[in-house]
Amino acid sequence: PPAMKRGVRGAFIPPIKSGGTAPRKPDKGAEQGGDEESEATRKLLESLAGPDGELPDRIKNIEPRLLEHISNEIIDKAPNVTWGDIAGLGHAKKSIQELVVWPLKRPDLFAGVRSPGKGLLLFGPPGTGKTLLGKAIAAEANATFFSISASSLTSKWIGEGEKLVRALFGVAGCRQPAVIFIDEVDSLLSQRKSDGEHESSRRLKTEFLVQMEGCCGGDERVLLIGATNRPQELDEAARRRLSKRLYIPLPTAGARAAIVQNLLQKDGLMNLSDSDMDSIRAKTKGYSGSDVKNLVKEASLGPLREAAMMHGNIDTVTRDQMRPITLSDFENALHQVRASVSPDELLAYQDWNKQFGSLA
Ligand code: ADP
Numbered sequence: 001p002p003a004m005k006r007g008v009r010g011a012f013i014p015p016i017k018s019g020g021t022a023p024r025k026p027d028k029g030a031e032q033g034g035d036e037e038s039e040a041t042r043k044l045l046e047s048l049a050g051p052d053g054e055l056p057d058r059i060k061n062i063e064p065r066l067l068e069h070i071s072n073e074i075i076d077k078a079p080n081v082t083w084g085d086i087a088g089l090g091h092a093k094k095s096i097q098e099l100v101v102w103p104l105k106r107p108d109l110f111a112g113v114r115s116p117g118k119g120l121l122l123f124g125p126p127g128t129g130k131t132l133l134g135k136a137i138a139a140e141a142n143a144t145f146f147s148i149s150a151s152s153l154t155s156k157w158i159g160e161g162e163k164l165v166r167a168l169f170g171v172a173g174c175r176q177p178a179v180i181f182i183d184e185v186d187s188l189l190s191q192r193k194s195d196g197e198h199e200s201s202r203r204l205k206t207e208f209l210v211q212m213e214g215c216c217g218g219d220e221r222v223l224l225i226g227a228t229n230r231p232q233e234l235d236e237a238a239r240r241r242l243s244k245r246l247y248i249p250l251p252t253a254g255a256r257a258a259i260v261q262n263l264l265q266k267d268g269l270m271n272l273s274d275s276d277m278d279s280i281r282a283k284t285k286g287y288s289g290s291d292v293k294n295l296v297k298e299a300s301l302g303p304l305r306e307a308a309m310m311h312g313n314i315d316t317v318t319r320d321q322m323r324p325i326t327l328s329d330f331e332n333a334l335h336q337v338r339a340s341v342s343p344d345e346l347l348a349y350q351d352w353n354k355q356f357g358s359l360a
Helices: 038-048 066-073 090-105 130-141 151-153 163-174 199-216 236-241 253-266 273-281 289-311 327-336 344-354
Strands: 119-123 144-149 178-183 224-226 245-246
Touching: 038 066, 038 163, 038 245, 066 144, 066 163, 066 273, 090 119, 090 130, 090 224, 119 130, 130 144, 130 224, 130 289, 144 151, 144 224, 144 253, 151 163, 151 199, 163 178, 163 199, 199 236, 245 344, 253 273, 253 289, 289 327, 289 344
Parallel strands: 119 224, 119 245, 144 178, 178 224
Antiparallel strands: none
C-alpha cells in the first residue's frame, strides 16, 4: 500500500489518485477528508452499499479518512493461510474449528444453547503462530479479515481511536462473516489504570467493550480474536468478554522440525538427513516458531556467504554454484539466533493458563 502521511494532529491525508476524482458513494455525514479516495476505498464502499447504492445506516456517517484507513491498512483481502501452514498446535486448531469456524459457517446450527462465545483470546509467547491462526480462521470460514494492532489505536490514533473502533466494527458488521483480529489486545484492555490512565484511553476501552458486546452477540457473524503476550494485564471485564481463552505455547520438537522442513522445502532447499533434523530438533529446545524461522533464515545464508567469499564478491554468484544448506550452517546459526522466551516467562503463561485458560 502507498505510504501514509499524517499531519501533526494525526489527520489523514488521502493518497492522491492519479486518475482524477473518483465518484463518491453517499456518505452524507462526512465533512472531513478530501474528495479523492483510493481505489481500495472505492471498492470497499461498493462492497458495503446495498442494492440501492446506499450505504447501510450503521456506516453512513463514517468519515472517509477512517474508511480509507480501514481499506488500506486493516482489511486483509485474502489471508491465504491454511491449517496446514501452521505447525503443531493440533489441540488449539481442533477447538478453534468447533468453537469459531463452525459457528461462523453455520450460525443456524449454533443458535440458542449452542450459541458460541463472544470472543476468542489467543495468548502465549510472541512468535508462536497466533496471527497465523487468526488468518487461517478467516480463510477457513471465508470471512473478511480485519487486523489491527491495539497499540496503533492508542499511539497513532491518539484521541481518535474510538472513532476508528466504531468504524471498524461498523464495516465488519456489513461484511459478514468477519473476523476482527486485535493484536496486543492487552494494551487496549489493560487493567493498569493507576496514575497514568488518560481519559481518552479509558473512553477507548469503554467504546471497545461496548462494540464487542454489540457485534459479537446475537446472530451477527462477527468473531473477535484478541492476541496477547501479556494475558496477565487483562482485567476481569476483558476476560469475561473473551470467553474462550486458548494457550498457544512454544512449538514442540516435532513442530519445530516441521517449520524448518516447510521453509526449506518451499524454496527447494531441503537437503538435510533425518539425523541432521534430529540434531536441529534437539538444539532448538525453547525456540518459538519465529525464532525457528529466523534460525532457518540465518542458516540459509551460510552457502551464500561461502560462495561470495570464493568469488571475491556477490556479483557473479549463481544459484547452482551454491552448496546445499548443511547441519553446520544450522550449528553456526544457533550462535546467532537464540531462544527469545525465558523459562520464567513460560511459567507465567502456564500459571495464567491454569487459572483462566479454556483448555487447561
Ligand atoms: P504471534 O504468535 O506473535 O502472532 P505469528 O503468528 O505472527 O506470531 O508468527 C510469526 C512467524 O513465525 C510466522 O509468520 C511464521 O513464519 C512463524 N511461526 C510461528 N509459529 C508458527 C507455527 N506454529 N507454524 C509455522 N510457522 C510459525
